[in-house]
Amino acid sequence: MAQKTSINIKPCNIGSSEAHNRRTAEYLAHIGKEKFYVRTDLMAANETWVAPDFGGTSLSERYNQIAAMVKEKTGRAMQTKDRERMNKKTGKVTIVRGSTPLKEGVVVIKDDTTLEQLQHFCEVCKERWGITALQIFIHRDEGHYGTPGDTATWKPNLHAHIVWDWMNHDTGKSCKLDEKAMSEMQTLLAECLEMERGTSKEVTGKEHLERADFIIAKQKHEIEQLIQEHIIKEEHSAELDNEIEEKKRKVNTENGNIIISGMAYMIGKGKFSEMEKENERLKSELPKLIALQKEQFDKVVDNQVAKKVASLNEHLKAKTAETIQNRQQWLVWQRKANLVETELETVRMSLQSTIELQQAAIDLLAIFLMHISELFRKAVQMVIDFAQSKYQSILHNEQAAVIKQTVCSFTDIRKGQEAIGSALVNATVLEGKLDKMEEEKVGKEVESVISGEYDYRIGRNNNIGY
Known part of the structure; x- marks a missing residue:
């Protein structure tokens, strides 16, 4: 089965992005190991690419450069805060999101995904939507343990981070990607990485989980599966125990009845003999009772069904009559509308003729006055x-x-x-x-x-x- 890929894009946190992506010593010292794990022995397998024109610039410096560019191109300071906008006609208030010039995408990859494939993906994105990739980081050192500390149970979370400049430097405005464009980007990513496209959230109805929340959710799901399997096993064991007890009880009952029946037969009469005769009588009458009960039940059901069908028929007749009446009213109004439209056209043509006559008279008057x-x-x-x-x-x-x-x-x-x-x-x-x-x-x-x-x-x- 082909591995699935997806990309989740959010505003870049310029205060922590580079520390996380570059695995700085300060970041590793304060990492929250209760949520997810980074194996330092696997860090050597990580890969990094930085755009040549970005060089040693920090994300904070790039942010400030973009702010200056926006001021120069548009004459206004970059709007970074969300604001409300009210529709004067409807009164509806919508939130206009502040500008986020730097965005970061997290990409699900596989073992053999290369930097070249991710670079090609970024190049096509730039050609199609104008967004510029600044950094790419492949992380092969993140994941979680099935059993804490046991490397045999290690499950890697293979992914890559892409940091983008989301601005058009010719106009000073941000690049606009709607839901359709973001969906196309998911498809493009799968093609570039030679992986299967993830299922759209419009189909699944699920939102993307952050890395730590995803790991916790996955561990919770695995625990719930184990608990469910344990419950099923216990229920199956209890069913087997009940089945064994029932068979034991049935054997004991049958053995006891045989003994009692033999004694009653030897005696010829007695209480058990009478009980046995009554049981035989009830058994013979049971089919008649069942048939009678079924007949009464069928009559009740038939009566209820007949009432329901009659009610539905009446409702259908009423709706049909209402529909016919509405159709007739619509036809009357349509005829009236056609008559009004015809009258309006007649008036318009008459008015047009009058205007044309007036204009001709004014033209003649102008010629006459010019001469006299x-x-x-x-x-x-x-x-x-x-x-x-x-x-x-x-x-x-x-x-x-x-x-x-x-x-x-x-x-x-x-x-x-x-x-x-x-x-x-x-x-x-x-x-x-x-x-x-x-x-x-x-x-x-x-x-x-x-x-x-x-x-x-x-x-x-x-x-x-x-």
Whole structure:
């Protein structure tokens, strides 16, 4: 059976990661041997790889370098603390996790797994997701004893640690790997290490256990298995003892009955003889009693089944009627919706035709006014100058005054002035060959003049009447 592999990735604890992975003397002196074991005689089989551009840099120094890079690229300090974010529409609060620029993955390996295989896995991860491996440590010295101190019962926990830089140094943002990407990484790992992929937690429903918790859980499971086996053996032994006692009792009873029956037969009459006759009578009547009881039971069951079937039929009929009624209501509403949609389309087409007629009328009005009114042509030229000016965002007072005088010279009615204003804008677009942005700029200011927003400035700074 092929060995399974998996990888569990968490934020890197830069305060303890290197001490554990490099097996420093201080770490070995304070190791918690009650939880797991490290055999110093196997430490020579451990292997280490460090990225060339990482060199002798510590993880703390790398963390500080990343923080400076994020500040330079984004203009903001790296967010390391979790924070809450509320959806203004739903009121739902979600937790936005703080940045963890360095992450560490623990990989399950086999006896012949090589550093080259793990390096290849890291290279493919960098190409696919942009994460950069800084360190790889293979540990072959961890595990646990079946019997403490007995090397014959040693069970190794073969694994590797990979420390990653999880940041995009071009953008200053962290690399985003969703659940699908993490699942793909598990598959990629199995391919690179030539091992079987572990079962997804979406299937098992189980969360990953840390190394020490895993060992404790495994030892607990083994102890529970031994206890269960012991209980089964005791139960089996008790069953055998009971079976032996039952056979002894049956033999003694049969021997006693033979003796008593013989005595009763010799006597011809007596209490035991009467008991034997009563037993024979009960035995002969027993099939009749069983048949009668079965018949009564069948009647009760048939009656209950019939009631249940009738109840289900009534429920089914009610549901069917309800479904038919809902379907009919839905069809009625669907027909109404179709009618409304048809009416809306008719109104829309009518409105579109009206708009097109209005636009054609305004275009004709613009052409007419250009031919008959010198004042209108003057206003058109001023508006073109304003539209094509790169430095004007509002009309000069004189331009506003001429526009106001033009629209008011034809009519005092507000609707009529708005029509003259639309004709003025159309004539300006045609004469000045304005683009869409210039047309919007002109339309906004002409509308402001007609609505009176320029009246105060015109009256204060100009002598042009209207």
